[in-house]
Amino acid sequence: MTTATTRHSERRISPVFVGILAVTAVTGWATWTGFAEQPGVAVFLFVTTAWIVSLCLHEYAHARTALHSGDISVGEKGYLTLNPLKYTHALLSIVLPVIFVIMGGIGLPGGAVFIERGRIRGRWKHSLISAAGPLTNVLFAVVCTAPFWLDALDGVPNDFRFALAFLALLQVTAALLNFLPVPGLDGYGVIEPWLSYGIRRQVEPFAPFGLLFVFALLWLPAVNGVFFDVIDTILKSLGISDFETYCGQELYRFWQGSNEFCSAAP
Template identity: 70%
Template sequence: MTTAITRSDRRVSPVFLGLVAIMAVSAWAVWTGFSANTGFAVFLLVTSGWLVSLCLHEYAHARTALHGGDLSIGAKGYLTLNPLKYTHAMLSIVLPLIFVILGGIGLPGGAVFIERHSIRGRWKHSLISAAGPLTNALFAVVITAPFWLGLMDDVPVAFRCALAFLALLQVSATILNFLPVPGLDGYGVLEPWLSHSVRRQVEPFAPFGLLAVFALLWVPEINDVFFDSVDAILRGLGVTELETALGQQWFRFWEGEPQLLDLWPVLNP
């Protein structure tokens, strides 16, 4: 077993730095109107920002596990923020991105592989599971800071709405991740406190938890309740439903110009 974390184990991956660079350049393009296709620039900004948040989500799990006692984390490459090092890159990166493109939902991905037997204490296990969605929550607070601080008056509308939609993804990911469903982080927070027999009975359902949540979100009544909750939180952070809707329409650039754009000067005189 690995007993020490080397400097190379902690070195930030060029892949992650590349994602940050794409996010920065696309943010500049949206802000300045440099791109001839504003929607495509918004798509790049939101997509790269979402991927960066996914990397930070998984890093938070790994870093907390390291401090909890799992010294194998470094050798697995989880501390480099490289999404290609994840045990389930398809679940952690590809599927969540597809769900964002298709439905505008920040669906959680698969977690990094942690050697739980190396960690002692229920609270440590719960904190490791909670670290990921808490990172999404913090990300949402940070990118909405200009909204709840009242600093958005002179910000270009496309940039403003792109941040709003990215915030929606973070809030929805936080809520979904904290659901006490087997296979999601919320259940991981709860699991250490359950009896061994209960955990054994629930374990076979873990691979299907994510699919079950996605299926339930297609039920109109459940979908309405979920997004009403997301919108309520965003309103508390100073973000309006028009801003998130416009951000999503710009993000889906292949559908043309945002249909709600005509409402902007009316609702924001």
């Protein structure tokens, strides 16, 4: 197997990731039990660390798929340890996505594991490597929304329910944005192997600016409205209402102190 060419230490889960998981678990418990005096603080920490966990899994999925496709260098780079500090651009993969969640409630795609594509043969493998990341966000969204579409919310405290709804919104936005066929995003990586050499050469200079282009478009009210209409439609099909995502975001932004309406929810 391909993994036999990587050392065990290169595949050992990082203590950094374990620590992030521990914070997620503790703050999730605090959100569920109402242990914290300020529930918004617990929701903020729970959603933020869970979001970071999903970003780590996103990048791990890229790296692991690349490993099994022939790029054994991902082990040497530390990508298989789930340590976010090992990414090529930790700022793009972790810091900026967290900032944008705080600012606008958008699951901004990360993406900073360097895959040595020359080691990989076959267009399908290249496409699958690119698709693996956003598919992880899809899976994360399915897990977050499961209590809603399974109608298993009896006994689930409101704060935890709202936090899950907001986290689901982040995962759905991340998956949708990542799958856009825009240079620099995973969606373009899926189709790129199937494009002609000439087209790829013409598009290549624009790849570093693809994410900025998408973000700029989302600032336009018309585009933003259509985008979130699509997100709301997806979430409603999974049993999550606008009210639940709204309250989740309000709790998350605890410093605004404007969640009295949600606190009175049945």
